[in-house]
Amino acid sequence: MEYKNDKTSVEPGSVYMVAGPEDVKFFVRTDPGAEIALKLYKIDMQNMADKHRKHPEPGENAWEQHNVVKPNVNVQVDSNAGAGLSLASASTPTVKTFTYGPWSACLEYIEQLYRQQFSADCYEKWDVQIRFQQWFRDMVRQNDAGLELHNDRLSLQETVHYIDTHYDQMITVDELASRAGLSRASYTRHFKRSTGQLPLDYVNRVRLERSKQLLQVTDDRLHEIASHVGFSNEYYFSRRFKQYTGVSPGVYRRHHRQEVRVFAPYLEDFLLALGIKPIIQGSHRAWGRQRYLQLDDVPEFDVSQLDSGFLTDHTPEFIMLDMGYKTWNLERLEQIAPVYYVSHDGEDWRTILKSTADILGRNNRVQDVIDTYEHKVSRARIHLHDRVRQETVAFLRVSASEITLYGDECGYVGPIIYQDLGLRPHPYVQKWTRGKRGVNIGLEQLNQLDADHLLITFDTRNSCNFGEERQMLNTQEWKQLPAVRHGKVYEVDFMTWMNYGVLSHNKKIDDILRFMG
Known part of the structure; x- marks a missing residue:
C-alpha cells in the first residue's frame, strides 16, 4: 500500500486503518511478478458531524447524504465509534494494522454492507450504518490490549445479553465469538464454562422458553410462534420443543388452558403438591399404594400386572412416568395418551416439581411449595x-x-x-x-x-x-x-x-x- 513516498506491506486477512490529509492518495499494488488474486474492500469513513454542518435543501433528507456503499471501490459510512482512536496528525499519513477473528465473521459483515449498497429503502440504509458500527466496534475491541485481560468475562456476558435480546434473528457462533473478541474455539470453551451450555444450545433454550410463554398467552399458530422466536420452520420447532420439554407444543398449550386428567404412577406426590388430583393412582401388588397421600377415592392401576387397564370413566388424557417404567413395561401406555418421561434423578425433586408444574400449567404454585x-x-x-x-x-x-x-x-x-x-x-x-x-x-x-x-x-x-x-x-x-x-x-x-x-x-x-x- 503506497502513499506519498512511503509504503506499508499488506497481508491477507488484515484490516488497515489509514489516516492523513485529504489530498494524500493511497494505492494498493501487488509485488512485481507476484501471482496473487487480491480482493480488496475499501471503506471511506467520514465524520457525521462534519457532514451535517450543511443544512439540507428543502425536501432533501440529510440522512441520505452519506449512505453510498461500494465495496472494492468506496464504502462511505459514518464512524463516531472511532473517535477514541488516535491514528495520525492532520499532516502526516499513518497506517494502523488490526486483526479480526474469526476472519469469516469480518467478511460476513462487509458482504452484508455490499449487498445493501444500492438499496433505496431508508431502513436498509439505516441497517448499513448499524452493521458498520457493530463491525467497527468489534474490531476495536479485539485489538484493545487494555481491555483484553479485563473484558473476557464482560464480553461473554455481553454476548449472552445479545442472545437474550436477538434470539429471533439468525445467530452464529462465529458472530458471537467476534463480538467477544475471541476465536470460535476459545469462545465456545469459555461460554460452556460460564453457562454450562454450548452457545447454540443456549440460543435454542432462550427461543424455547420464549415460545412457552407465547403458547400460554397467545392463540398464534405454531408456525407463527416458530418464526417469531427464530426457528426456520414449524416441524423443526416442534421437534426441538418436545426434546426440551418432553411434550409437544400442542399438549403444552392445552395443559395451560384447561384441567387435564393425569395418571402418574408413584409420582402422585408431585401432582398433589401442585394442587392436581390424579384421575387414577399407581399401586403394586406387593407394596400397595401410597396411603400417606390419602387418595382413598381414586381408583388404582397395578403397575406390576401386564394386563392392567383403565376403566372408561378413568382413562387418562396425559401420563407421566419415571424411569421405573422399564421395570414394569409401561411404555405400552403410549397407546393410551401422550406420555411424559421424567428423566431427572429423584434426588433432584425440585427440578421434577418445576417440570411437572410447567407441563401441567401450575408454575404459579412451585415457589410456594x-x-x-x-x-x-x-x-x-x-x-x-x-x-x-x-x-x-x-x-x-x-x-x-x-x-x-x-x-x-x-x-x-x-x-x-x-x-x-x-x-x-x-x-x-x-x-x-x-x-x-x-x-x-x-x-x-x-x-x-x-x-x-x-x-x-x-x-x-x-x-x-x-x-x-x-x-x-x-x-x-x-x-x-x-x-x-x-x-x-x-x-x-x-x-x-x-x-x-x-x-x-x-x-x-x-x-x-x-x-x-
Missing part, C-alpha cells in the same frame, strides 16, 4: 441440633431376603436426614455407601453398626409368609445393637420413606421430629 419446605427444614434443623448434637444416625430397609443400608449422599433418605436436617451419619454409612444410594449388608456388618439412632422400614415384596421380613429382629446381632438396647429404633412407613416427592419429604421431617425432637 419449595419455600414452605425450606422454611420447615430450617426450623427443624435448628431444633434437632440442640437435641441430637453429635449422636449418629443410620437408616435400614429390611426385607425377608436382605438388609439395605442407605447412604448419606443420595437415595430416598440421605439428602433429607443428613444434608437438609444436618443429622450425623454413622461412620460406616459414609464408608460403606460412598457414591451409592444404598448397599446390602449381612448380619456381621449389622453387628458393627453401633449408631445412636436407627431408622428402619420393612419391605414386604420378598415375603412369602406374613411377617417374614421381620425375622431379623429376632437375631442376636440385632438385639445387641446400642440403639436397640437403648430404645432408639424408630420404625417408619415404607411408602412414605421410599419416595422422592416433596410431600413425603415433609412427612420424613415430621417423623424425625416426633422421634428425636
